[in-house]
Amino acid sequence: MPTDSSPxxxxxxxxxxxxxxxxxxxxxxxxxxxxxxxxxxxxxGALGAVQSRxxxxxxxxxxxxIDAALWSFGSGWLxxxxxxxxxxxxxxxxxxxxAYRGDSLxxxxxxxGLGGGFFVVAQTWSVPQIGVALFTIAIVGxxxxxxxxxxxxxxxxxxxxxxxxxxxxxxxxxxAGVALASLGxxxxxxxxxxxxxxxxxxxxxxxxxxxxxNGRVNRHSGNIVSTTWVNFTWGLVxxxxxxxxxxxxxTWSAPRTWDSPxxxxxxxxxxxxxxxxxxxxxxxxxxxxxxxxTLSGQLIGAVLVDVLGxxxxxxxxxxxxxxxxxxxxxxxxxxxxxxxxxxxxAAAAAPPAAA
Numbered sequence: 001m002p003t004d005s006s007p008x009x010x011x012x013x014x015x016x017x018x019x020x021x022x023x024x025x026x027x028x029x030x031x032x033x034x035x036x037x038x039x040x041x042x043x044x045g046a047l048g049a050v051q052s053r054x055x056x057x058x059x060x061x062x063x064x065x066i067d068a069a070l071w072s073f074g075s076g077w078l079x080x081x082x083x084x085x086x087x088x089x090x091x092x093x094x095x096x097x098x099a100y101r102g103d104s105l106x107x108x109x110x111x112x113g114l115g116g117g118f119f120v121v122a123q124t125w126s127v128p129q130i131g132v133a134l135f136t137i138a139i140v141g142x143x144x145x146x147x148x149x150x151x152x153x154x155x156x157x158x159x160x161x162x163x164x165x166x167x168x169x170x171x172x173x174x175x176a177g178v179a180l181a182s183l184g185x186x187x188x189x190x191x192x193x194x195x196x197x198x199x200x201x202x203x204x205x206x207x208x209x210x211x212x213x214n215g216r217v218n219r220h221s222g223n224i225v226s227t228t229w230v231n232f233t234w235g236l237v238x239x240x241x242x243x244x245x246x247x248x249x250x251t252w253s254a255p256r257t258w259d260s261p262x263x264x265x266x267x268x269x270x271x272x273x274x275x276x277x278x279x280x281x282x283x284x285x286x287x288x289x290x291x292x293x294t295l296s297g298q299l300i301g302a303v304l305v306d307v308l309g310x311x312x313x314x315x316x317x318x319x320x321x322x323x324x325x326x327x328x329x330x331x332x333x334x335x336x337x338x339x340x341x342x343x344x345x346a347a348a349a350a351p352p353a354a355a
Contacts, residue, residue, distance in 0.1 A: 037281040044277035045297020051270040062255035065124040076268030080229040092223025099220035113231040115210030117238030122203035126196035136182040142204025147288040156212035158286040173328025181321025215282035296329040
């Protein structure tokens with residue numbers, strides 16, 4: 001198995017050439033870009049934990065997880081639609097459409113938002129049957145392992161990355177760490193039911209694909225707001241479809257009350273940041289490394305939310321899980337940074353191509 005752990009740019013003959021932002025970087029700048037992208041990804045992951053708590057609280061207040069998801073997606077989509085009034089944001093959609101007409105983007109690459117919508121549906125159906133802990137483990141397992149596959153086939157904008165020992169160890173370590181921390185936080189006393197576990201694994205795998213294709217769209221749109229709007233649009237479509245199905249079956253009910261802390265209504269705003277950062281950094285980190293750093297940030301953010309929310313203590317299992325997760329993510333990040341610098345040096349030393 002190879003040892004290089006950084007995404008490899010697509011072959012020159014590909015119809016979708018290597019991203020220009022990664023070519024021409026000096027080794028020093030390449031290293032700095034990876035560090036900044038990694039920090040941004042970690043912070044976005046921590047914010048994702050806050051979003052989860054906000055949406056969960058709102059679901060309890062509303063008495064419906066779907067209503068809370070509809071608010072999150074709908075409020076975020078409305079803000080992004082208002083941003084469409086700016087010519088540069090609309091221009092991003094024009095550029096993305098031009099890439100589609102030129103066969104640089106396929107139609108299904110615009111559907112990344114369905115992954116986020118499907119996650120909400122899977123969460124709503126699975127958590128009551130298998131608990132938060134097992135759901136989290138299944139999601140992380142599906143997302144992390146599929147990130148390896150997504151990188152290996154070059155679906156993301158960073159190009160292909162071989163399956164190496166460093167990448168596999170980083171992925172498995174992160175899964176183990178999140179599993180320990182999730183079980184330590186509780187919610188794992190449910191019986192194992194295969195159907196919701198499988199659905200959670202599929203939802204996690206879909207999130208890896210979502211980040212990859214969002215990155216592709218952003219590479220061609222050149223505008224992160226345009227890319228995020230496309231993502232939110234399809235997520236809202238899926239959640240809206242679930243709502244329509246509930247209306248037809250007569251199972252939908254309006255929110256019981258809107259009396260909730262103001263911060264719980266910020267799920268859509270946080271989602272914009274989360275999706276936007278993910279679509280941007282995957283260009284430099286690849287899907288796997290972006291996934292590992294995001295999960296690390298989410299885990300730390302979740303623990304902090306628990307503590308600030310009045311949790312009486314943290315179990316030793318949680319602390320061990322956090323340590324394992326951070327160590328695994330740091331291991332993968334250092335390996336990825338070194339590989340990126342090596343590639344930048346090799347590119348700088350290579351003779352210019354003949355005209």
